[in-house]
Structures are given as structure tokens and as C-alpha cells.
Amino acid sequence: MDRKYVGAPAGPLGGRRRTLGALALLLAGLGVVVACSSSGGSSSSSPGPSSFSPNPSAFSSGASALGSLASSAKASVSSAAASLSAAASSFAASVSAQAGENRAGAQSALATVTGSGNVTSGITITGLPKATTGGLNAALVTIVNNTSGTANYAIRVNFSDASGTVVDSTVVNRQNVAAGATATVTAFSTQSPDQALVPTVAQAQSY
Known part of the structure; x- marks a missing residue:
């Protein structure tokens, strides 16, 4: 039987x-x-774009402040330069007064000297810090009289730049230095105060 x-x-x-x-x-x-x-x-509601309107007075105030700062800086620089110039003038005047004794005689003594002079020892030179010279290049010359008698000294000091070029030269002198005694004299240059010049003894003559 079939099943359905x-x-x-x-x-x-x-x-x-x-x-x-x-x-x-x-x-x-x-x-x-x-x-x-x-x-x-x-x-x-979604946030929409907001508009920004700059305030012109804010920019004006900023420009004025910058202008004031610039003017103040210029005034400070001018004041510092004037102070430095006054200090340099004072230093130069003081040194010139001390070294003025028979300066003409010292220059005359060196005028006929060839080479480095007749003093071969006892002369040393040391640069001075600009803080003590009003910004000028200056050096302290130390003289030791190694002879047996009193002597006068004429010394030419050269000031050279970093390349070795002589920028300035000056003559200093010391009178009546006793035998065995030590004396000092200051040499300075008014040239190129913005540079660090190197001082050297070019000539030294006793007379």
C-alpha cells in the first residue's frame, strides 16, 4: 500500500x-x-558658525606699547653710551696727566732708536679689563730697573687687532727710576674700542 x-x-x-x-x-x-x-x-539645535570681529583699538594699544618699549630701549642705549664715553674720557685724562711728565723727551729719545731699543729685560705689559678703563683698550707697563743707576724710560706700546695689524701706537715714559726699583705706567688707545686689541712693547729705551 502506498503512503501519502x-x-x-x-x-x-x-x-x-x-x-x-x-x-x-x-x-x-x-x-x-x-x-x-x-x-x-x-x-x-546644532551650534552654527560664530563670527569674530577684531577690535581695532586692541591693535592700536599693542602698537603703542611696542613703540614705547622701543623708545625706552633706545634711550637706555643712548644713556649707556654717554656714560661709557664719559668714563673713557675720565680714564684717558687721568692717565695722560700721570704720564705727561717729560713726554716730549721720551718721544725724542725714541725718534732716533732703531729696532727694539737698549732695554732688553725688566719690561712687562699686562692688559687691563675694559670695566676699569671706560671701555678703552689699555695696558699696565711694569718697569724694573736692573741697572746700577737711576734711569729714565721711554716705551712705545703697539695695539694690534686679531689679525696682527697695528691699529694704534703710543709712547709712555717713566722718569727717575732708581736702581733695582720697580715702576708702572699705563698705556691706552682710543682707537677701535669695540675690538679687543692686543698690547705689545714695540720699543723700550733708557736715557
């Missing part, structure tokens, strides 16, 4: 229908959620 089964078809067509129905229900649910989200979000 009665029921809904379980083939491919039935499965597709069930799947399409499920998708339709899912899409319907999503539509409701999206609609609710849109209506709820519409109540809040």
Missing part, C-alpha cells in the same frame, strides 16, 4: 517566502526606530 503525506510544501519556495516575511518585519521595525530618532533629534 499531506501538509505544507517544504521545498525551496516555502523557505524563501518565510525569509522574505521576516525581512519585511525587520525593515518595518527599523523604520520606526529611525523615525523616532529623527523626530527626537530635531528638538536640539
